Amino acid sequence: MANIVLGVATSHSPQLSTPTDQWHLHVDRDQMKKDLHFRGNVYSYQELHDLRKAEGLEKEVSEEKWQERYDQWEVRMAEVQKKLLEASPDILVVIGDDQRELFLDDGMPTFSVFWGEQVQVIPHEGLHPSLEAARWSNFGEQVETYQTEPALGKHIVEQMMRDGFDVAQLTRQAEGRGIGHSFIFTKHRLMKEDLNIPMVPIMINTYFPPNQPTTSRCYSFGKALGKAIRSWDSDKRVAIVASGGLSHFVVDESLDRLALEGLQKQDEALLASIPENQMTSGTSEIKNWVAAAGALEDKQMTLLDYIPAYRTEAGTGCGMAFAWWE
Incomplete structure (x- = not known):
């Protein structure tokens, strides 16, 4: 049977790959x-600025603080990459979300598995200038092809169906639609030149109503996913990657720390207690971590770091986190 040797999770915000001298963009x-989402409500920038004025966030947005945060997570990214290299996996099962990349309004599945022979990166056009600096890590600089693992992907689909998850499945991409940022980031920030491991892309619609899965459902999905991987008749070594999160585009440290507590304690009830109306926008990518935690219940999570990376006095930015399960 296949052996899950490691799990890792990292944020994948473009901010992670943007030099601090361009954060002003x-x-x-x-x-x-x-349309900034924060604790169940939606605000304009100015409304959010007024709401959070008393928090004193101005001390978090100096150039010195920005560089300190950037240097801190560069170390953490290198540690996660090194951990993956040491685990020597044959396959990466990557749990991410699709943000109108492979899927549009002609079909937006709640859970999906890609099990074709390969996937392509098709570079995004018309990016905002603030995102161009991170194109290499999130949006594609050129057409690229990533090797996948169709045998495991197909097995996951079949086993998930038996366990009550009616997953969408696909073996090819619609014309002009590339694999999403969750998977581009995994390839360029976690593998780099040192690793070239076939992927199985697992996509969860955390973002777009009305068919987002609840946090509890994501944990159950993860448990079924872990069972499916372990039941595959192969001696391959598999690592699970959760890509995305934590809170953004507005940093919410209390929500992030609650989610991380639930993940570390493997406390499904605590995770499910997070109000669904707070798991919106980019913050919803926490559910990718929740699914990974379900798949890795037999392992212990180590939180390497949590870095609240504020960009403005209104609290915009991203709660960056880095962890592994072993």
Whole structure:
């Protein structure tokens, strides 16, 4: 039977791959927004700025603080990559979300598994200037092809169906649609030149109503996914990667720390207690971590770091986190 040798999880925000001398471009974009989600409500930038004025977040947005955060997570990314290299997996099962990359309104599945022979990166066009600096890690600089593992992907689909998860399955991409940022980031930030491991892309619709799965459902999905991988008749070594999160585009440290507590304690009830109306926008990617935790119940999670990376006094930015299960 296949052996799950390791699990890792990292944030994948473009901010992670943007030099700090260009963070002002993220600030410019934030200040134009009128749909910033925070604790169950939606605000314009100015409304959010007024709401959070008393928190004193101005101390978090100096150039010195930004560089300190950037240097901190570069170390953590290197540690996660090293951990993957040491585990020597034959296959990566990557849990991510699709943000109108492979799937559009002609079909937006709650859970899906890609089990074709390979997937392509098709570079995004018309990016905001704040995102261009991170194109290499999130959005594609050129057409690329990633090797996948169809035998395991097909087995996962079949086993998940037996266990009550009616997953969508696909073996090819629609014309002009590339694999999403969750998987591009995994390839370029976790593998780099040292690793070239076939992937099985697992996609969860955390973002788009009305068919997002609940946090509890994601944990159950993860448990079934772990069971499916372990039941595969193969001696291959498998690592699970959770890509995305934590809170963004507004940092919510209390929510992030609650989620991390639930993940570390393997406390499904605590995770399920997080209100669903707070698991919206980019923050919803926490559910990718929750699914990984379900698949890795036999292992202990180590939290390497949690870095609240504020970009503005309104609290915009991303709660960056880095962890593994072994």
